[in-house]
Amino acid sequence: MSLLSVRDLVVKFAMRHQTLTALDNISFELARGERLGIVGESGAGKSITGFAILNLLSKPGFIAGGKIMFDGKDMAALSNEEMRLIRGDRIAMIFQDPMVTLNPVLTIGEQMIETLQAHRKISRADAAQIAIVKLREVYIPAPEERLSQYPHELSGGMRQRIIIAIALLLDPQLIIADEPTTALDVTIQADIMELLLELCQNNKVSLILITHDLGVVSQMTERTLVMYAGKIIESGRTREIVNDPQHPYTQGLINALPQQTLPGHKLKQIPGNMPGLGALPTGCAFHPRCDFATETCKKTMPEFINFGDVKVACHEVARLHQINKTAEQPDD
Amino acid sequence: MSGTSDLSRWTRFKRSNLVYDFFHNKVAMVSLVIFAVFVLSTVFAPLIAPFDPYDPLQINIMNSELPPSWQDGSDPQFVLGTDDQGRDLLSAMLYGTRISLIIGICAVALQAVLGISIGLIAGYIGGRTDSILMRIADIQLSFSTLMVAIIVLAVAKAIFGSQSFNEYALFMLVLVIGIAEWPQYARTVRATVLAEKKKEYVDAAKVLGFGPMRIMLRHILPNSVSPIFVISTVQVANAIISEASLSFLGLGMPVSQPSLGSLIASGQAYIFSGSWWITAIPGFFLVLLVLVINLLGDWLRDVLNPKLYKG
Numbered sequence: 001m002s003l004l005s006v007r008d009l010v011v012k013f014a015m016r017h018q019t020l021t022a023l024d025n026i027s028f029e030l031a032r033g034e035r036l037g038i039v040g041e042s043g044a045g046k047s048i049t050g051f052a053i054l055n056l057l058s059k060p061g062f063i064a065g066g067k068i069m070f071d072g073k074d075m076a077a078l079s080n081e082e083m084r085l086i087r088g089d090r091i092a093m094i095f096q097d098p099m100v101t102l103n104p105v106l107t108i109g110e111q112m113i114e115t116l117q118a119h120r121k122i123s124r125a126d127a128a129q130i131a132i133v134k135l136r137e138v139y140i141p142a143p144e145e146r147l148s149q150y151p152h153e154l155s156g157g158m159r160q161r162i163i164i165a166i167a168l169l170l171d172p173q174l175i176i177a178d179e180p181t182t183a184l185d186v187t188i189q190a191d192i193m194e195l196l197l198e199l200c201q202n203n204k205v206s207l208i209l210i211t212h213d214l215g216v217v218s219q220m221t222e223r224t225l226v227m228y229a230g231k232i233i234e235s236g237r238t239r240e241i242v243n244d245p246q247h248p249y250t251q252g253l254i255n256a257l258p259q260q261t262l263p264g265h266k267l268k269q270i271p272g273n274m275p276g277l278g279a280l281p282t283g284c285a286f287h288p289r290c291d292f293a294t295e296t297c298k299k300t301m302p303e304f305i306n307f308g309d310v311k312v313a314c315h316e317v318a319r320l321h322q323i324n325k326t327a328e329q330p331d332d
Numbered sequence: 333m334s335g336t337s338d339l340s341r342w343t344r345f346k347r348s349n350l351v352y353d354f355f356h357n358k359v360a361m362v363s364l365v366i367f368a369v370f371v372l373s374t375v376f377a378p379l380i381a382p383f384d385p386y387d388p389l390q391i392n393i394m395n396s397e398l399p400p401s402w403q404d405g406s407d408p409q410f411v412l413g414t415d416d417q418g419r420d421l422l423s424a425m426l427y428g429t430r431i432s433l434i435i436g437i438c439a440v441a442l443q444a445v446l447g448i449s450i451g452l453i454a455g456y457i458g459g460r461t462d463s464i465l466m467r468i469a470d471i472q473l474s475f476s477t478l479m480v481a482i483i484v485l486a487v488a489k490a491i492f493g494s495q496s497f498n499e500y501a502l503f504m505l506v507l508v509i510g511i512a513e514w515p516q517y518a519r520t521v522r523a524t525v526l527a528e529k530k531k532e533y534v535d536a537a538k539v540l541g542f543g544p545m546r547i548m549l550r551h552i553l554p555n556s557v558s559p560i561f562v563i564s565t566v567q568v569a570n571a572i573i574s575e576a577s578l579s580f581l582g583l584g585m586p587v588s589q590p591s592l593g594s595l596i597a598s599g600q601a602y603i604f605s606g607s608w609w610i611t612a613i614p615g616f617f618l619v620l621l622v623l624v625i626n627l628l629g630d631w632l633r634d635v636l637n638p639k640l641y642k643g
Contacts, residue, residue: 056538088541101536105554114550115540166540
């Protein structure tokens, strides 16, 4: 049985004049110890998926439909208190910007001890011992001294390590990492990702990695979901998606990676922006930006169908696949 | 371990921006020194004061309205002269300032407890709770403090009778000033809570499974102390003025236990007969006390406002 199962999740935002659909029929499964990447542009609904799993959508957002099962339990059936006990304990979350996710007026030690004491009957001294062990696991030098320091005394990379240590404090089964390295220096990004990967593998923790960086996803995860305008448009094993993307949007994302461009050339960007939720085009939401769009794309929403080893939501996937194949053949 | 961490906290405090700025700001230093003199002299009033103004045996009506020592016709015993009943004005003022400060601080403590809890709840929970609590605050604010206090105190005086009212006057004043002014705190706290609760550390705290009480008290409140600090100084000054005004109107401290306000009131009738000092000297010290507290508050606001020193 999978650890997390999301079925037909719909999240809506009740605005003053209209109700916007931020997540439209999102379904995915996550096995124990599995690492899943969720990729997409800003506003695609990646972070909202994370918050919806924890039932922490802030107003005006709300879950309008679907079912989230975690460890065999229906999350919607849990009381507030039961839900609170799952947060932090069974499911931990790591946020984007380590500069603002630690409470500025509490020491690192207080924040770690408080987290432990909120979920376990444990003395301060014992909690401090566990905190030191966890800090050592994330390679924080001199962890004993860090406990009495405040967040502002530490560098960004160090803080993100501490946030990861806090996430691991209660040995969760699932970590949701929402762009955990976006706010960090490039040199530190790789370190943090490596650390996260190592810790997930060693502790058999499942990971949902929310990011816009396909490079990171390919290193870190086993399966990938690509989201666009609140929908999953492609899903499958990360290797297949990165090496042989089927959806024109995924292809565009991969072509836009700097590695795909020769030095001195312009990056191959996807033209246009993702549409706002209030102004979604008819048919396939990607069609205004798609080079392969046809009349059908403008009118009807594509089904999410199996295509080879992946699932993809595109009318033209077969034709595209053919085009790509013929384009690749001369290289053989 | 606690010893070392206390030490580091103290060193941290010594190196902080607050302390640095304090020693580079003459107004703040002078104000704090004057305020400290006020506080110390009232705390040790029984030791410093030459007479006990609460002891009728030490009061001789024959000494009434003696001028301060630098004027003709004064008695060297009474440095600042005497009031209409022959009380030593210096002693009466030392004890009076004590009462003024006690009322000011206790009333503000009451305001703070009420206002901070209501502000936290309103700001954090939001929605209908917020609207209801803030409308109550608006209504409370639209009555002036003095008006509320006058009505309540006058009614209390009528119900309890003058004698027993005098016994509980201190308590009543704290209660009335405390309750009349809580919306100041509630509004300020609510505004900062609204700003703080959007910050990611609050989301992070929720994600860690903390309950709303813990998030409010342990996470949001400590991040909102700067405005609370600033408003507290202003409110202490306001409370002292309110108390003085009420005492001046005869609704405050009884003549037998004068505060600065009741001293000013008791001298008011004698200004035109030449005994200016009974009103003027306590008045001067009242102004000075309120002024230094306000100056300290201004300084705190400047230091604690990150926009002013980072920009």
